[in-house]
Amino acid sequence: MRFPLILVSPARAENVGAAARAMKTMGFSELRIVSSEAHLDAAARRVAHGATDILDNASCWETLSAALADIDFSIATTARSRAKFRYYATPQQVQTVLEEKQMWTGSAALVFGREDSGLTNEELEQVDLLTGIPMAGDYPSLNLGQAVMVYCYQLSALRRVSASVEAAANAPQLAALRQRAQSLLQRLEVAGDVKLADWLQQRLGLLEQRDTAMLHRLLHDVEKKLID
Numbered sequence: 001m002r003f004p005l006i007l008v009s010p011a012r013a014e015n016v017g018a019a020a021r022a023m024k025t026m027g028f029s030e031l032r033i034v035s036s037e038a039h040l041d042a043a044a045r046r047v048a049h050g051a052t053d054i055l056d057n058a059s060c061w062e063t064l065s066a067a068l069a070d071i072d073f074s075i076a077t078t079a080r081s082r083a084k085f086r087y088y089a090t091p092q093q094v095q096t097v098l099e100e101k102q103m104w105t106g107s108a109a110l111v112f113g114r115e116d117s118g119l120t121n122e123e124l125e126q127v128d129l130l131t132g133i134p135m136a137g138d139y140p141s142l143n144l145g146q147a148v149m150v151y152c153y154q155l156s157a158l159r160r161v162s163a164s165v166e167a168a169a170n171a172p173q174l175a176a177l178r179q180r181a182q183s184l185l186q187r188l189e190v191a192g193d194v195k196l197a198d199w200l201q202q203r204l205g206l207l208e209q210r211d212t213a214m215l216h217r218l219l220h221d222v223e224k225k226l227i228d
Contacts (some may be wrong), residue, residue, distance in 0.1 A: 014145075101209075
């Protein structure tokens, strides 16, 4: 499974260099940069120290949506205090989710936001799952390089998981299920319940393929009953 890391508008070259170094150390190689040229700064290369090839091969994108266009499943890191009704998977839970999805998904991406303000709500809505790092309340922040290292360390186990040939890839299934669920909420006239809709969208990202297929069947039956 391809697994690029995406940095959205990083401001400090040193943070990008530290992120590249963490990636190289833990076996990740594809870096995507959105709306920034910080990785071209000499300070990034100095901090990368042995991981400059990741900086040299980094691809640049104008928007997050463009960077995610060829990605089947996406995860975004964010602070709990920056969104209201979000479900947050821990790094360990993200590993479990990706181990299952690796069996039928061709690509996944992990998105990191800006150093000072993280990701916007509009950007958070573009991903399939949100994750946060549990931290002590009296010191609730990590810099970008540290956050990348935490996730690269946790997810390095994915590089040692062999993809199964038994399950056929069906990446559009999750997107179709999200659309179907949203449509059902509208038909039931509860789409205005923001907390319910947000919870549903986030929980869908945790489903395994067989659960996704079964929920499609259930929603089909519900839709049919509503028509009847």
